[in-house]
Amino acid sequence: MSKTLKGITLKGSAELVAEFFSFGINSILYQRGIYPAETFTRVTQYDMSLQLTTDAKLKNYLTNVISQLKEWLFDCTVQKLVVVITCLETNEVLERWQFDLECDKTAKEGSAPREKSIKAIQEEIRSVIRQITATVTFLPLLETACAFDLLIYTDKDLEVPEQWEESGPQLIDQSEEVRLRSFTTTIHKVNSMVAYKRTNST
Amino acid sequence: MDDMEDTTIFSTLKSFKSLISGPDHSLLETEPAYGRSDLQKLYTKRVELEEAAERVRSHTSLLQLTQEKQQMELSHKRARIELEKEAHSSSRDLQREIDRNRELLLKIRRLEEREEKANQALNEQMENNKALKRNLEELHKKANVKDSKLTEADQMISELKDETRRLNQKIQIQESKFSTQNLEIQALQEQLDVQRKKYQDVSQRYQNLQSSHSISTESELKMKELERRLALQEQDSVIVKNMKSEMVRLPELEREIKRLREENCFLRETKENNSLLKEETEGLRKKLERVERVMEEKLKAELEKEKLEQELQAWENIGQAAGLNIRKPEDLSREVIQIQQRELNLKQQNYTLNSRLKQMLLRVAAENKKNEQQQKLEMLLDSRRERDGMRAILESYDSELATSEYSPQLMFRVKEAEDMLQKVQAHNTEMETQLSKAQEEAGSFKLQVQMVKMTLYLYTCMCLFFRQKIEELEAERQRLEEQNNILEMRLERHNLQGDYDPVKTKVIHLQMNPTSIAKQQHAEEVEQLRLECQLLRDRIRKIEAGGGVTKDDTTLIIPPSQEILDLRKQMESAELKNQRLKEVFQKKIQEFRTACYVLTGYQIDITVENQYRLTSVYAEHMEDSLLFKSTGPVGSGSMQLLETDFSRTLTGLVDLHLFHQKSIPVFLSAVTIELFSRQTVT
Numbered sequence: 001m002s003k004t005l006k007g008i009t010l011k012g013s014a015e016l017v018a019e020f021f022s023f024g025i026n027s028i029l030y031q032r033g034i035y036p037a038e039t040f041t042r043v044t045q046y047d048m049s050l051q052l053t054t055d056a057k058l059k060n061y062l063t064n065v066i067s068q069l070k071e072w073l074f075d076c077t078v079q080k081l082v083v084v085i086t087c088l089e090t091n092e093v094l095e096r097w098q099f100d101l102e103c104d105k106t107a108k109e110g111s112a113p114r115e116k117s118i119k120a121i122q123e124e125i126r127s128v129i130r131q132i133t134a135t136v137t138f139l140p141l142l143e144t145a146c147a148f149d150l151l152i153y154t155d156k157d158l159e160v161p162e163q164w165e166e167s168g169p170q171l172i173d174q175s176e177e178v179r180l181r182s183f184t185t186t187i188h189k190v191n192s193m194v195a196y197k198r199t200n201s202t
Numbered sequence: 203m204d205d206m207e208d209t210t211i212f213s214t215l216k217s218f219k220s221l222i223s224g225p226d227h228s229l230l231e232t233e234p235a236y237g238r239s240d241l242q243k244l245y246t247k248r249v250e251l252e253e254a255a256e257r258v259r260s261h262t263s264l265l266q267l268t269q270e271k272q273q274m275e276l277s278h279k280r281a282r283i284e285l286e287k288e289a290h291s292s293s294r295d296l297q298r299e300i301d302r303n304r305e306l307l308l309k310i311r312r313l314e315e316r317e318e319k320a321n322q323a324l325n326e327q328m329e330n331n332k333a334l335k336r337n338l339e340e341l342h343k344k345a346n347v348k349d350s351k352l353t354e355a356d357q358m359i360s361e362l363k364d365e366t367r368r369l370n371q372k373i374q375i376q377e378s379k380f381s382t383q384n385l386e387i388q389a390l391q392e393q394l395d396v397q398r399k400k401y402q403d404v405s406q407r408y409q410n411l412q413s414s415h416s417i418s419t420e421s422e423l424k425m426k427e428l429e430r431r432l433a434l435q436e437q438d439s440v441i442v443k444n445m446k447s448e449m450v451r452l453p454e455l456e457r458e459i460k461r462l463r464e465e466n467c468f469l470r471e472t473k474e475n476n477s478l479l480k481e482e483t484e485g486l487r488k489k490l491e492r493v494e495r496v497m498e499e500k501l502k503a504e505l506e507k508e509k510l511e512q513e514l515q516a517w518e519n520i521g522q523a524a525g526l527n528i529r530k531p532e533d534l535s536r537e538v539i540q541i542q543q544r545e546l547n548l549k550q551q552n553y554t555l556n557s558r559l560k561q562m563l564l565r566v567a568a569e570n571k572k573n574e575q576q577q578k579l580e581m582l583l584d585s586r587r588e589r590d591g592m593r594a595i596l597e598s599y600d601s602e603l604a605t606s607e608y609s610p611q612l613m614f615r616v617k618e619a620e621d622m623l624q625k626v627q628a629h630n631t632e633m634e635t636q637l638s639k640a641q642e643e644a645g646s647f648k649l650q651v652q653m654v655k656m657t658l659y660l661y662t663c664m665c666l667f668f669r670q671k672i673e674e675l676e677a678e679r680q681r682l683e684e685q686n687n688i689l690e691m692r693l694e695r696h697n698l699q700g701d702y703d704p705v706k707t708k709v710i711h712l713q714m715n716p717t718s719i720a721k722q723q724h725a726e727e728v729e730q731l732r733l734e735c736q737l738l739r740d741r742i743r744k745i746e747a748g749g750g751v752t753k754d755d756t757t758l759i760i761p762p763s764q765e766i767l768d769l770r771k772q773m774e775s776a777e778l779k780n781q782r783l784k785e786v787f788q789k790k791i792q793e794f795r796t797a798c799y800v801l802t803g804y805q806i807d808i809t810v811e812n813q814y815r816l817t818s819v820y821a822e823h824m825e826d827s828l829l830f831k832s833t834g835p836v837g838s839g840s841m842q843l844l845e846t847d848f849s850r851t852l853t854g855l856v857d858l859h860l861f862h863q864k865s866i867p868v869f870l871s872a873v874t875i876e877l878f879s880r881q882t883v884t
Contacts, residue, residue, distance in 0.1 A: 088724050097320035147720035151711045164710045
């Protein structure tokens with residue numbers, strides 16, 4: 001964690017948020033069973049044990065996305081990150097984990113670091129991840145084989161890099177939404193929410 | 203089998219021999235001892251032996267027959283097998299020969315086709331040869347023609363050579379001429395050069411002249427232009443001087459302008475003041491006129507007063523001349539009282555008038571000056587009327603005074619009345635002035651009041667209007683707040699669902715993302731499964747069809763079909779063999795049974811397992827039959843007779859032959875004899 005010990009800079013905040021996304025996405029994939037549980041390994045982060053994937057292709061994909069996201073966080077051009085879970089057989093979107101990002105644009109490269117302790121931020125992140133694990137209790141079961149995708153909502157005028165392409169928002173038809181906790185580094189604020197497809201029994 | 207049969211035969215022969223030898227020994231031994239009984243015993247023994255021998259013979263014959271039968275069967279089988287093999291081999295040979303035939307036929311056809319093609323090729327080549335020969339002939343002809351042409355050309359060449367010699371001679375002559383002429387040309391050219399030089403000099407001079415000429419014209423043009431410019435500049439200088447002079451005047455002008463402006467303002471003010479003054483003057487003139495009128499009337503009134511005074515003095519003189527009356531003081535007092543009452547009335551009227559005036563002031567909005575004038579005129583008229591009244595009173599008083607006496611009290615009272623009148627008049631004038639002032643004030647106040655009322659009315663209207671507006675705006679505000687809340691809720695909901703503004707935001711993702719990769723893999727798996735399904739279905743169809751003649755691309759089916767065909771053929775051949783064996787067996791059995799029937803006289807049927815029904819040739823009824831059951835192990839030959847209707851009729855024979863003699867063949871033969879005897883007798 002390359003941040004100044006005395007406060008949070010823009011770069012440090014971007015790194016914190018990117019790290020949170022990396023662990024958060026891994027937790028979601030493990031909890032929802034998108035990948036088999038035996039492909040995950042236990043690591044310690046934010047004073048709690050989290051699951052991290054060992055699948056090489058998946059790791060590669062996640063590092064690509066997260067590194068690009070870190071750049072965009074530094075430029076304050078990213079608005080949302082969405083984890084979309086799709087059923088392979090019917091091509092329907094079953095779940096959408098959406099993270100809204102609010103960036104304080106006054107904090108630029110050379111401005112003074114903000115006063116907020118890293119421990120407090122980590123405490124907030126911990127509560128968010130705990131809540132993600134807890135939401136699994138009321139989410140409907142994913143019985144069919146599913147795949148996930150990461151969508152990023154950016155400013156319209158952003159230059160799309162080579163390997164990226166524009167896509168639709170992949171909304172859920174007839175969804176229930178639940179708002180989860182948020183955390184802030186005083187430069188970036190992350191609001192979490194989950195939307196899932198309403199099952200016919202409910 | 204044959205050995206076994208031989209051994210049984212040999213065993214039976216041995217037993218037979220033993221049996222025969224046995225009783226012989228016994229016979230020889232017992233002969234001397236016993237007589238007929240020994241002979242009978244020997245006879246019976248011989249009979250028994252003969253019967254046993256017959257039995258043995260029959261057994262042997264049976265065995266031989268069975269042996270022969272088996273041998274026959276074997277030979278038949280072998281023959282059949284060999285025949286079938288031969289048939290197979292022959293069929294195979296046939297097929298091979300047929301195939302060979304076909305192949306040979308095909309070869310023959312191909313060879314025939316090749317022959318035909320070769321023939322066609324030959325024909326074509328023959329034709330080509332003929333064509334080539336024709337071409338050669340033509341070419342030969344052309345060559346001949348060309349040779350003839352060549353000879354002609356040679357002739358032409360020789361002629362042309364002669365001509366060339368002649369022409370060469372001509373050329374030499376002309377060349378000499380040409381050289382002389384060249385010399386002449388050179389001389390002329392030298393002359394030309396000299397003259398050219400002269401020409402060039404002249405031309406150069408001419409050019410110089412022209413250039414100087416042009417320069418002069420240009421300079422003249424420049425002169426003219428300069429003169430023009432000079433003139434313009436002089437004009438400009440003049441203008442500049444004027445301008446300078448004017449410029450000098452500028453500050454003065456400005457000052458004048460200022461002065462003029464100030465004068466203008468002053469004049470405007472004065473104009474305004476003039477207008478105002480004019481208005482004032484007009485007002486004052488009007489006032490003057492009024493005052494003059496009033497003065498005139500006043501003069502007139504004074505004149506009248508003087509006249510009245512004169513008349514009063516005259517009347518006083520007359521009165522003084524006359525004496526006092528008793529009645530007259532009372533009358534005078536009454537008249538004075540009346541005058542006082544009238545004065546009071548006048549005062550009351552004044553007061554009432556004043557009050558009325560005040561009421562009028564309060565009630566009426568704006569009054570004109572003519573009204574004031576009219577009122578003043580009325581007042582004057584009233585005063586005149588009062589004067590007239592007073593005159594009338596005075597006249598009446600004078601008339602009364604003429605008959606009566608007057609006293610200085612009356613005079614005094616008259617004077618007081620006149621004083622009162624004057625005072626009243628002064629008071630009236632004062633009142634008039636006050637009235638006018640008050641009216642003016644009232645007018646102004648009325649105007650102000652009206653203005654205030656108007657403003658109040660306007661303000662109230664505006665208040666009401668603003669209140670309505672405020673209420674409407676508040677209602678709108680509430681409505682808008684509710685709408686705002688609803689829209690915010692909707693926005694929040696859409697934001698939670700993931701909606702976005704396409705103008706400001708766009709959604710991107712990596713092209714190689716897990717979902718697309720998983721979808722591709724899924725699609726590929728589905729495709730593979732479909733292909734496998736199709737392949738399996740094709741395989742199944744082919745297996746059901748039997749593999750057959752057509753060999754497909756599927757490489758798994760070919761070998762088993764051949765074996766299956768061979769096995770099927772073997773099956774069919776075995777089945778055929780079985781069927782044939784069955785037929786032959788049935789035939790043989792039929793033959794045997796008929797032979798038994800004919801020879802033994804009984805038809806033996808197996809009704810049930812181990813039960814045999816015998817029907818005699820000579821049976822009287824079709825149902826007459828004997829039932830025998832085989833007891834003991836199979837093949838031992840022990841039989842028992844079962845009770846039937848027919849057997850009950852034969853109880854004697856049964857007792858004799860079966861119970862006593864214990865011989866079934868004897869019984870059967872006895873039964874046939876019995877039945878035969880029955881038939882022949884009847």
